[in-house]
Amino acid sequence: xxxxxxxxxxxIQPGGSLRLSCEASGFTFGDYAMHWVRQPPGKGLxxxxxxxxxxxxxxxxDSIKGRFTVxxxxxxxxxxxxxxxxxPEDTAFYYCARDVNKYGGHSYYFDSWGQxxxxxxxx
Amino acid sequence: EIVLTQSPDILSLSPGERATLSCRAxxxxxxxxxxxxxxxxxxxxxxxxxxxNRATGIPARISGVGSGTDFALTISSLEPEDFAVYYCxxxxxxxxxxxxxxxxxEIK
Numbered sequence: 001x002x003x004x005x006x007x008x009x010x011x012i013q014p015g016g017s018l019r020l021s022c023e024a025s026g027f028t029f030g031d032y033a034m035h036w037v038r039q040p041p042g043k044g045l046x047x048x049x050x051x052x053x054x055x056x057x058x059x060x061x062d063s064i065k066g067r068f069t070v071x072x073x074x075x076x077x078x079x080x081x082x083x084x085x086x087x088p089e090d091t092a093f094y095y096c097a098r099d100v101n102k103y104g105g106h107s108y109y110f111d112s113w114g115q116x117x118x119x120x121x122x123x
Numbered sequence: 124e125i126v127l128t129q130s131p132d133i134l135s136l137s138p139g140e141r142a143t144l145s146c147r148a149x150x151x152x153x154x155x156x157x158x159x160x161x162x163x164x165x166x167x168x169x170x171x172x173x174x175x176n177r178a179t180g181i182p183a184r185i186s187g188v189g190s191g192t193d194f195a196l197t198i199s200s201l202e203p204e205d206f207a208v209y210y211c212x213x214x215x216x217x218x219x220x221x222x223x224x225x226x227x228x229e230i231k
Contacts, residue, residue, distance in 0.1 A: 035220075045159075045167065045210055047220035059218055095166055108214030109157045111178060113166035 002026040002112045004096050009117030016086050016121070022079040022096030022114055030054075030074035033099040033106045036081050038092035039116070048094070049081065053104050064090070086121045093118050125150050127211050129223035135231040142198040144226045146211035151191050155213055158187055158196045161225075162207045170209075171196065198228075206230050 008020040036048040097110035154174035159167040171187035211223040
């Protein structure tokens with residue numbers, strides 16, 4: 001069974017930094033591109049980032065470009081999101097999600113999601 | 124910049140009825156569209172890819188149609204577990220991803 005488990009969400013002050021983690025199991029992690037998607041409480045979904053199979057290429061939403069960095073460690077089946085210069089508008093549940101396509105050729109469709117971790121940016 | 128607009132915002136129906144949810148793109152997106160279902164307190168679930176392909180384990184009563192700018196998700200006969208929020212999603216050429224604002228399907 002595919003499982004994605006996010007962690008690292010906390011309450012943090014504006015301007016702070018935080019690293020989220022997503023631990024994967026039940027599939028060969030290195031065979032799939034991975035995404036981060038966020039959702040402010042009670043609101044809609046917003047894509048954040050994609051990282052390719054080997055972690056050599058990443059893409060970001062304009063709203064977080066230059067502040068967030070995605071990375072992965074395939075030996076640990078783990079995905080990360082380094083978040084710097086946090087703003088109140090970054091408050092959201094952060095989900096890691098698996099791309100549908102195996103072995104690359106990113107579909108940008110998400111077939112497995114974690115349960116989410118809540119980041120609250122507030123003074 | 125492509126925008127996805129879903130309608131209606133809220134759809135009130137009874138179990139057993141047919142539901143049709145709409146997603147309109149501001150530009151031609153061919154069939155590059157997915158649909159997700161999200162229940163309260165849960166993460167989203169993939170229903171449909173490429174406008175009309177059911178994802179693994181999705182029942183046949185759920186179907187997607189459309190191409191270009193107009194898309195629809197249809198649930199032929201609503202079951203109690205179908206009442207949820209539904210999102211459409213498109214991958215842009217940048218690359219990036221956009222979602223519609225969601226349609227809440229509620230029990231009448």
